[in-house]
Amino acid sequence: MANYIGSSLKRKEDRRFITGKGTYTDDIVLPNMTYAYIVRSPHAHARIKAIHADKALAHPGVVAVFTGKDLQDDGVNPLPTGWQITDSMIEPPHPVVAVDRVRYVGNPVAVVIANSRAAAKDAAELVEVDYEILPAVVDATRAIEKGAPTVHDEAPDNISFTWELGDKAATDDALSKAAHITRLEIVNQRLIPNAMEPRSAIGDYHPARDELTLYTSSQNPHLIRLLMCAFVLGIPEHKVRVVSPDVGGGFGSKIFHYPEEVIVSWASRKLGRPVKWTAERSESFLTDAHGRDHYTVAEMGIDKDGTILALRVNTIANLGAYLSTFAGGIPTWLYGTLLAGQYKYPHIYVQTKGVFTHTTPVDAYRGAGRPEATFVVERLMDTAARELGMDPAELRRKNFIPADAFPYETPVVLTYDSGNYEASLEKAMQIIDYQKWRDEQAKARNQGRLIGIGLSCYIEACGIAPSKVAGAIGVRAGLYEGASIRVHPTGQVTVYTGSHSHGQGHETTFAQIVADGLGVSPENVEVVHGDTAQIPFGMGTYGSRSLAVGGSAIWRAVEKIREKAKKIAAHKLEASEDDIVFEDGKWVVKGTDRALTLGEIALTAYVPHDYPEGLEPGLEENSFYDPANFTFPFGTHIAVVEIDPDTGKVQILRYVAVDDVGNVINPMIVDGQVHGGLAQGIGQALWEGAVYDENGQLLTGSMMDYAIPKADDLPHFEVDRTVTPCPHNPLGVKGAGETGTIASTVCIVNAVVDAVSHLGIKDIPMPLTPERVWRAIHGK
Amino acid sequence: MGHTIKVTVNGVTHEATVEPRMLLVQFLREVLMLTGTHIGCDTSQCGACTVLVDGVATKSCTMFAVQADGREITTIEGLAANGDLHPLQKAFWEEHGLQCGFCTPGVIISSYDFLKRNPNPTEEEIRHALEGNYCRCTGYQNIVKAVKKAAQSM
Structure with missing residues (x-):
């Protein structure tokens, strides 16, 4: 029997994508469909004095024009947020469509629905909105100053919450006694996710059946259904089906419950016709939740011999105009808890202020809090090493949590499951030939060339768990995953998973697990996801949770199928249940050649003529898996860069990533996840960044102005692994979707600063564009 | 009108x-x-x-x-002839040149035109040729490999 786990099986889902037969939401056309176009605020902050829709309504093909007041009068509630950070967190209402005030450019103001996209767009230009423009604030550090414009009356100082973690007194004390303090001021700039498929949603209401189907480009259809039914529309969940078909990338931006999902659902119920909305790219820029946007002051206290004593971090996090679904959790629990990194320093204190501004809401973007934490820790490590005159690898090695210390409890509430940090550092240094590059760097400097070597030793926490802990830290949801496995009478298998694939290849990876688990070929395993009418209640895909949580749920269901199959096999083979073992993909009577395959057992289960007394027919099992802990992938990345002193352009000469994501099911897919993560992380380091002007206009509002990495911007990545299995889930897996992003941003910045440090440069703010690097080198 | x-x-x-x-x-x-x-x-x-x-x-x-x-x-x-995948489609499948699949049709079509003009490209030439196609998933590495592989089999 083939061992599919661990093999680079080609993806089962690819045939439809390479032949143009994928089904993304905008590809769906329903009979009698209408099209919604959303009138959005051109101002960052304004009072809506009046909306005149008469001309738009009179436009040919227009079916309806709705304003925020129409939705409000019909009982549509504001959008909820799903993470309560402190008891006193201020949660101002987030209307689906603005009613009296707009708070960011792009805020929905009215909806035009017409028989064609073109008619809806034409008519939208005829909607006249009278605004009284009000002063805006876009920078979070400015927003908390006295006299700054107020975003919400409920939060006069613009602060939603002040959150802290760790022992402040002990940390202050340790810092006051430290021989050396390394201090950095860090701007982790705002990013715009830019999944290639713009968001899209179709509401399809059938009045006679009183049933609504919402097609939406989401990473978690059940979460959308729950939030929309229970909080926003107040309609029964069993009458609503949410389908997220093929989804063209998410990176976090498609986790959240967005206004447009409510708009098309509500409008379809009003009109009795399907309503489709698809974002234009400029709408994606303005309305997909943004990522990052932290201002941080971090101080690390270090002893004479390089032993790190304490870390103190103060962060101001820009939340944008409203609290998006998981907004509060990102700069707090997913950030502060990761500030121990791979190190054993005993004292950490972190404080985060969550601040409202007149900008697009900010929420999880690939890595979500963990890249920001890694940036703080690893920038400090490199800077401290330089200040102490130590090699940066040596300083890290000296402070690593040793391999025999796991499970390891950090000062910021996490218990790391397993790790071997020394091993990944060693491997990365060996692959890149670290000492050779240090020698090369010294030689280059003598010739006026600028070569830099950057390290990043990161920790990640995947699959927030268990649900009890999620509840204790304010997540208004459980964080388990559901799976069900249906074995058909002829032995083929359908797997229904609560995880959602939008590029991750679940249809293949999950099939490999089930194939090995039940002794069938992956071709005979179909994985169904993304449709609430088919799958068990699922929490969806984000935070690198699919394999560790969703895959484990599938494995639990496999075990239940095996148990029942064993009973059937024992009966058919006239053996004791204790003598039946699962070997080479078959149920075998121990020590004999008598065996049954899954197909033979399944047929017996569905045609139970000769069957164990009291056993139910059929072969189908459900499982809900609530993990015991997070999983903690880790690794070391090393980059070598060369800077052109005349232009400031950074060229990446080598990039080595050694990741440890526990056991690997499909190495090809894991490598692919790492590559993509690296591209996004390097994108932040070198090119990407949202820029607003002081009035709240997004200056980087198109792909012409916001620099997404292109093929010839990026190097060939050298990707390798160590394997330290997760001890607490049945597959021993950790999670691979975000490691690349978490590690690479700071790795590149460290390399660039290393290249110019001998010129007296301590830091350069991201993105490290040629202009910024050139200015740093030339002191301009 | x-x-x-x-x-x-x-x-x-x-x-x-x-x-x-x-x-x-x-x-x-x-x-x-x-x-x-x-x-x-x-x-x-x-x-x-x-x-x-x-x-x-x-x-x-x-x-x-x-x-x-x-x-x-x-x-x-229209790229697959009589149901047989074009070498580019095959290579993208074999080299894991796609993840979410949204950019893939455009990337394959651009590569098709490029390989006609340059049947034996270097990695650098492939990367340059694909400047006009964004992919947010793959980091381009396996796309480059796929185009190279297709070039060898065309």
């Missing part, structure tokens, strides 16, 4: 009356229901809408449907 156009798409000639402002990509997706060609950006950066117009890779969001009158278009749906 409609214009009648005659366009051959994937070997089949279609006659249709379209508004002058209708983009070629809208014509393909909304009139012919060939939804394999995607719209990713509206500003001609991303390349998700790339098709062949008379054999030349063209961003179909930069061209009006009426400009396609009398011309031959090939979309991703």
Whole structure:
């Protein structure tokens, strides 16, 4: 029997994508469909004095024009947020469509629905909105100053919450006694996710059946259904089906419950016709939740011999105009808890202020809090090493949590499951030939060339768990995953998973697990996801949770199928249940050649003529898996860069990533996840960044102005692994979707600063564009 | 105010009356229901809408449907001959040159045009040739490998 786990099986889902037969939401056309176009605020902050829709309504093909007041009068509630950070967190209402005030450019103001996209767009230009423009604030550090414009009356100082973690007194004390303090001021700039498929949603209401189907480009259809039914529309969940078909990338931006999902659902119920909305790219820029946007002051206290004593971090996090679904959790629990990194320093204190501004809401973007934490820790490590005159690898090695210390409890509430940090550092240094590059760097400097070597030793926490802990830290949801496995009478298998694939290849990876688990070929395993009418209640895909949580749920269901199959096999083979073992993909009577395959057992289960007394027919099992802990992938990345002193352009000469994501099911897919993560992380380091002007206009509002990495911007990545299995889930897996992003941003910045440090440069703010690097080198 | 156009798409000639402002990509997706060609950006950066117009890779969001009158278009749906995958499609599958699949049709079509002009490219040339196609999933590494592999088998 083939061992599919661990093999680079080609993806089962690819045939439809390479032949143009994928089904993304905008590809769906329903009979009698209408099209919604959303009138959005051109101002960052304004009072809506009046909306005149008469001309738009009179436009040919227009079916309806709705304003925020129409939705409000019909009982549509504001959008909820799903993470309560402190008891006193201020949660101002987030209307689906603005009613009296707009708070960011792009805020929905009215909806035009017409028989064609073109008619809806034409008519939208005829909607006249009278605004009284009000002063805006876009920078979070400015927003908390006295006299700054107020975003919400409920939060006069613009602060939603002040959150802290760790022992402040002990940390202050340790810092006051430290021989050396390394201090950095860090701007982790705002990013715009830019999944290639713009968001899209179709509401399809059938009045006679009183049933609504919402097609939406989401990473978690059940979460959308729950939030929309229970909080926003107040309609029964069993009458609503949410389908997220093929989804063209998410990176976090498609986790959240967005206004447009409510708009098309509500409008379809009003009109009795399907309503489709698809974002234009400029709408994606303005309305997909943004990522990052932290201002941080971090101080690390270090002893004479390089032993790190304490870390103190103060962060101001820009939340944008409203609290998006998981907004509060990102700069707090997913950030502060990761500030121990791979190190054993005993004292950490972190404080985060969550601040409202007149900008697009900010929420999880690939890595979500963990890249920001890694940036703080690893920038400090490199800077401290330089200040102490130590090699940066040596300083890290000296402070690593040793391999025999796991499970390891950090000062910021996490218990790391397993790790071997020394091993990944060693491997990365060996692959890149670290000492050779240090020698090369010294030689280059003598010739006026600028070569830099950057390290990043990161920790990640995947699959927030268990649900009890999620509840204790304010997540208004459980964080388990559901799976069900249906074995058909002829032995083929359908797997229904609560995880959602939008590029991750679940249809293949999950099939490999089930194939090995039940002794069938992956071709005979179909994985169904993304449709609430088919799958068990699922929490969806984000935070690198699919394999560790969703895959484990599938494995639990496999075990239940095996148990029942064993009973059937024992009966058919006239053996004791204790003598039946699962070997080479078959149920075998121990020590004999008598065996049954899954197909033979399944047929017996569905045609139970000769069957164990009291056993139910059929072969189908459900499982809900609530993990015991997070999983903690880790690794070391090393980059070598060369800077052109005349232009400031950074060229990446080598990039080595050694990741440890526990056991690997499909190495090809894991490598692919790492590559993509690296591209996004390097994108932040070198090119990407949202820029607003002081009035709240997004200056980087198109792909012409916001620099997404292109093929010839990026190097060939050298990707390798160590394997330290997760001890607490049945597959021993950790999670691979975000490691690349978490590690690479700071790795590149460290390399660039290393290249110019001998010129007296301590830091350069991201993105490290040629202009910024050139200015740093030339002191301009 | 409609214009009648005659366009051959994937070997089949279609006659249709379209508004002058209708983009070629809208014509393909909304009139012919060939939804394999995607719209990713509206500003001609991303390349998700790339098709062949008379054999030349063209961003179909930069061209009006009426400009396609009398011309031959090939979309991703027309690349596989008699159900056999084109070497590029095979190579993208084998080398894991796609993840979410949204940019993939455009990338494959651009690569098709490129390999015709440069049948034996270096990695650097491939990366340069794909400048007009954004992919947010793969970091391009396996796309480059796939194009190289396809070049060897074409």
